[in-house]
Amino acid sequence: MLKNVSRALLREGRKVYKHKLHSKPNFTKNNYDVVRGNYNYVEEEHLNYFRSLLGESRIFTDLSDLEKYNVDWNRYLRGASQIVLKPKTTEEVSKILTFCNHHRLAVSPQGGHTGMVGGATPVFDEVIISTELMNEIISLDEKAGILTCLAGCVLQNLDEYLAERNLIFPLDLGAKGSCQIGGNVSTNAGGLRVLKYGNLHGNVLGLEAVQANGVVLDFLTCHKKDNTGYHLKHLFIGSEGTLGVVTKVAVQCKLRPKSLHVAFLGLQSFDKVLQTFYKAKQDMDEILTAFEVIDAPSMDLVTSKLELESPIGDYPFYVLIETTGSNEEHDEEKVNQFLESCLKKHHILNGTVTGEISKARGIWQLREKIPEAFKYDGYVFMYDISLPLDHYYKLVDDMREYMGDKSHRVYGFGHIGDGNIHLQISVKEFSPEMKSFIEPYIFHQTKKYNGSISAEHGMGFLKAKYLHMMKTPETINLMKNVKQMMDPNGILNPYKVLV
Amino acid sequence: MLKNVSRALLREGRKVYKHKLHSKPNFTKNNYDVVRGNYNYVEEEHLNYFRSLLGESRIFTDLSDLEKYNVDWNRYLRGASQIVLKPKTTEEVSKILTFCNHHRLAVSPQGGHTGMVGGATPVFDEVIISTELMNEIISLDEKAGILTCLAGCVLQNLDEYLAERNLIFPLDLGAKGSCQIGGNVSTNAGGLRVLKYGNLHGNVLGLEAVQANGVVLDFLTCHKKDNTGYHLKHLFIGSEGTLGVVTKVAVQCKLRPKSLHVAFLGLQSFDKVLQTFYKAKQDMDEILTAFEVIDAPSMDLVTSKLELESPIGDYPFYVLIETTGSNEEHDEEKVNQFLESCLKKHHILNGTVTGEISKARGIWQLREKIPEAFKYDGYVFMYDISLPLDHYYKLVDDMREYMGDKSHRVYGFGHIGDGNIHLQISVKEFSPEMKSFIEPYIFHQTKKYNGSISAEHGMGFLKAKYLHMMKTPETINLMKNVKQMMDPNGILNPYKVLV
Structure with missing residues (x-):
């Protein structure tokens, strides 16, 4: 009927x-x-710095090249960013963030850009930091099933790499052909295998992230059990790039x-x-x-x-x-x-x-x-x-x-x-x-x-304004304090999650 | 040989x-x-407040009664606490912490007191907050396997309760007859079933915790997937009572x-x-x-x-x-x-x-x-x-x-x-x-x-001074910033984890 x-x-x-x-x-x-936040606009002197850091080939400023970075997968949102940076290393991400923080340039970190709530899509003229060239596998401990890789690795590539070694990635989702593990972790992606393998808070053994001020945080432990100090990696799992940019990930993979x-x-x-x-x-x-x-x-x-x-x-x-x-x-x-x-x-x-x-x-x-x-x-x-x-x-x-x-x-x-x-x-x-x-x-x-x-x-851009429906004022207050502590200039992924 | x-x-x-x-x-x-921190000593006026809040029967000041709270399970450590408080509700925990924070009284939160590194054992004269009377099961969604309870529930009691309903707790350890779920969560207890069911960061769906200033944080969601805002509950999983007192927990249990x-x-x-x-x-x-x-x-x-x-x-x-x-x-x-x-x-x-x-x-x-x-x-x-x-x-x-x-x-x-x-x-x-x-x-x-x-x-008291061997200066710095933000007077479980 x-x-x-x-x-x-x-x-x-x-x-x-x-x-x-x-x-x-x-x-x-x-x-x-x-409303656009109180950030500076990208100027020639900033471009010169980025050129000196990355070279011409890893900076995109041509608007037609920027289309796929400015427009979300659903083609419902369009940012007005004028520049995409493509670092290859953690050090480059750190230098970019140090510079942007100092010059008060807003930043939009971006992985495979497959999100459904505009979390990775710029809103105004944020500097896009794309992790797509950070796509190396660093190591695989085949016996223990521990894969360590850079944030820009595409999920499907990782799973295919593992398949050849009799292992399976604990995460699977429809966008696997494009989404990147750094984005998956930043959004605490769920998908199709949660029922069996649990979520990323359980499966991510370690990660590396760069704070807004360029400080590199090395939480890259590879132990299933590690109770040495606060479990701060979780601040970066699901905070949608507003607290730092995830640069490396270590994941517990399972036997295929x-x-x-x-x-x-x-x-x-x-x-x-x-x-x-x-x-x-x-x-x-x-x-x-x-x-x-x-x-x-x-x-x-x-x-x-x-x-x-x-x-x-x-x-x-x-x-x-x-x-x-x-x-x-x-x-x-x-x-x-x-x-x-x-x-x-x-x-x-x-x-x-x-x-x-x-x-x-x-x-x-x-x-x-x-x-x-x-x-x-x-x-x-x-x-x-x-x-x-x-x-x-x-x-x-x-x-x-x-x-x-x-x-x-x-x-x-x-x-x-x-x-x-x-x-x-x-x-x-x-x-x-x-x-x-x-x-x-x-x-x-x-x-x-x-x-x-x-x-x-996630909340991204599209749901951010409804956060108060899900969280108590005390929780939102603590979220704001955490954000203030980690990113006092608010340069990381503005207009998202907490608005 | x-x-x-x-x-x-x-x-x-x-x-x-x-x-x-x-x-x-x-x-x-x-x-x-x-060396004892710069805290006040418990005086008659403080006792009067605690008496008015809890009544005589839930305050222990007799030293022989205090023995089991002052001496750790291994009988290697002995604190010099003069008082144990036994709240029954989150509100009472909140009032105790508000008062202690205001009067700069150091606090040692304690569950079953079964830890191996002195994390729950007072060192000097900290006020012990025992969760042992907070032992109610709040709800069980049998079909979804979601158990919600107060922090003082003993692990074995929870597992037996679940067994009668064809469910199993995802955590099991030797101390199950005495340890409490609030302590398990605060120490990110591992134990015998991690291989199959994963760790508490994956299995704890939600929790409630009280901050040093008495503010109650309600993270008691009961969803396997919930990406609305920062995943702050993880700050309390494994921080050994130094960032807040866990008062309620919701856990994903499995089919027996x-x-x-x-x-x-x-x-x-x-x-x-x-x-x-x-x-x-x-x-x-x-x-x-x-x-x-x-x-x-x-x-x-x-x-x-x-x-x-x-x-x-x-x-x-x-x-x-x-x-x-x-x-x-x-x-x-x-x-x-x-x-x-x-x-x-x-x-x-x-x-x-x-x-x-x-x-x-x-x-x-x-x-x-x-x-x-x-x-x-x-x-x-x-x-x-x-x-x-x-x-x-x-x-x-x-x-x-x-x-x-x-x-x-x-x-x-x-x-x-x-x-x-x-x-x-x-x-x-x-x-x-x-x-x-x-x-x-x-x-x-x-x-x-x-x-x-x-x-x-965990690091507790016995391993705290070796933290620098496991964490980078940048991570320790962030841990300190988090501690300062959450507990500016440092009243929560001093001499532990971060020293």
């Missing part, structure tokens, strides 16, 4: 909004209520599992999704790597816009389960018994399962490519929310009702295993009025259900 | 040192080079495994221990919960002093392996195949395995009770060290050679899976000269092997 309604709205949507794909976003400073199974299931309702999740934990907790849900409108979007196909036909909800383990036969038996039991109990209506990697990848596309399909669906207001599982899908129902015919698609998908849903509202085009209609209403609803308004994407 | 030497020395040791068991330690302030197996193996050398560890990871990574090593002198100590017995006879090294999973049959098959393969490859000489909980507990006693046996072995200098696995046991060999006949037992046991060894040096009795002979030599050796001088015990 739900699905039919969505489909009807969609047909219209598809026709009207397709042309928006390659549109050029307005300057953020014009679209949003934001020998066996992998992916199941794709069709279900009647969200209640059945939950029942299936609890059953999966009971039956195969130790091999459960991912448990993802996709609702019908999300599936419709990704299949219709990207020419993919559901391998099992149409259902109100879909679940993607991945298991990994050390024993192919045991895993297969567990998965099959689980599926049989789910069918018998009527938790699921249909399902397919594969142990072949290529087929498994094909199924994962259905889940991972959903964000790519946003571009073909008008303007998409995106929310990344944590909710207690009992309320997990209720928020989508609420927002669908609230939006009425103002939206042609309200949909949700995400990581059930972590209580994390990605909720989208597709509209014809961006307008401040529409934004005000949706926000902060959606955040109030989230709060009503004891949820968090940012699960894994 | 090694074992025979140790045995010979031990016979003497047993005779001479047994009377030391119930000895009364000297005042720490007399035994160590430490249905199947448990414990194997106890005898091995010829440490190289064989490592080969067995790598093989265990290859063969049964997803069910491997613990991989512990015990050397012959450790086994000799625990069996001879506590009347326990090795179930497999005498070997140079022993390994205890625990596996847990969802399928009894699969797990048993994996464990048996692994053991057969280890025997065939001559990794192990002998072994026993059980799937019965009572027998498994019996085997665990051999490992968990080793620290209890220290008391019967003279004065034991204890070290808790992280080392790359290739150097893991080398440090024990080094120290045995270095000590020569100055020690009757140099021995090591610990968590191979985390690279964490507990290294002990037993001598006749404590003397500052002996301490100077051992330290900092042992820490220099540790550093030479790229190790950490505190894996899971």
